Amino acid sequence: MKTFNDQSSHGSIAPARPKSLPSLKAGVGLKPEHYRAILDQHPAVGFFEIHAENYMGDGGPPHRYLTAIREMYPISIHGVGLSIGSSGPLSEAHLLRLKVLIERYEPAMFSEHLAWSTHPSGYLNDLxxxxxxxxxxxxxxxxxxxxxxxxxxxxxLENPSTYVQFAESSYSEPDFINEIVRRTGCGLLLDVNNIYVSANNHGFDPYAYVDQINHLAVGEIHLAGHTRELDTDGSPLLIDTHDRYVDDAVWSLYAHAIRSIGGVSTMIEWDANIPDLPVLLAESDLANAVSLAATG
Incomplete structure (x- = not known):
């Protein structure tokens, strides 16, 4: 496969803000539990985001509902299985499925994680x-x-939530991500909850992280809930669970990010213990209010 641009890993790409989803109306993750309510009620939400791997089949009810919803709203496609950080080559079969899905629904954005999940003997259901x-x-x-x-x-490219650090790392995470952007011209999906989770787990300043990242490259922001636990020595450990309301500390960090970056498309992730649709919509309304206050 040819490279995306002639400069790739031997030059730099001038930074530019990715084409944006609506920045004044936040989006939410599209869940099967809400298909019917969305079509019946037409909620005032900016966009819906889907996990690519949930729509890689050829047909069936998920595609029928998504097709109808796509006629009413912009969508963003978020991949969790490409394994960008794996040691081996990317799966051409997975790339082909992604290409078919992207061409079918023409999303405003496509994103993936800075993580790995594949190795020569199989696939791990984790990032x-x-x-x-x-x-x-x-x-x-x-x-x-x-x-x-x-x-x-x-x-x-989405920044990860992490629970361990590698002793051999020679870059900070913001510097590593910024260098990826410089070499490839990709954009960034800035997950503010992931920053807060990792900062708590590793003892760095989440506000400094936001300040260090390439602001022009940010095309979308994710917000989600996390769980507080204790590790084996009794220290606080945050887990990126996507199963509850966005934490107040994450809202504060989000406001700082918006003040630093400007208005950016924002999406509420809630992937477990799925609430009724009005709960998700209230979280997206809160994101709108925080963003407006930060930029006003």
Whole structure:
């Protein structure tokens, strides 16, 4: 597969804000539990985001509902299975399924995680961290170039939530991500909850992280809930569970991000213990209010 651009890992791409979803109306994740209510009620939400892997079949009710909802709202496609950080090559079969899905629904954005989930003997149903080394950087850049070339569009890369750090890392996470952007021209999906979770788990300043990231590259923001637990030595441990309301501390960090970056398309993630649709819509309304206050 050819690379996305001739400069790829040997030059730099001038930063530019990715084409945006609505920035004045936040979006929510599209869940089967809400299909009928969305079509009946036409809620005032900015967009819906789907997980790519849930729609890789050829047909059936999910595609019938998504087709109808796509006629009413913009959508964003978020991948969780491409394994951008894996040591081996990207799966051409998975890339082909993504391409078919993207061409079918023409999403405003497509995003993937800075993580890995595949190895030679199989697939792990998790998003695992990578060391921030020169070798890992080269591999991630190569994979993003491959994906962008094959899909024919810019990818947004999401910062991870992490629970361990690698002793051999030679970059900070913001520097590592910024260098990926510089080499590939990809955009960023800034997950504010992931920043807060990782900052708590590793003891860094989440506000400094937001300040260090390439603001021009941010095309979408994610917000979600997390769970507070204790690790084996009794220290606080946050888990990115996507199963509850956005924490007050994350709302504060989001306001800082909006003041720093400007108005950016924002999406509420809620992937477990799915609430009724009005609960999700209230969270998206709160995101709108926080964003408006931060930029007003």
């Amino acid at each position: 695992l961290p990578i060391p921030y080394t020169k070798e890992a950087l080269r591999r991630v850049v190569e994979h993003i170039d491959t994906a962008q070339a094959f899909l024919g569009r810019r990818l947004l």
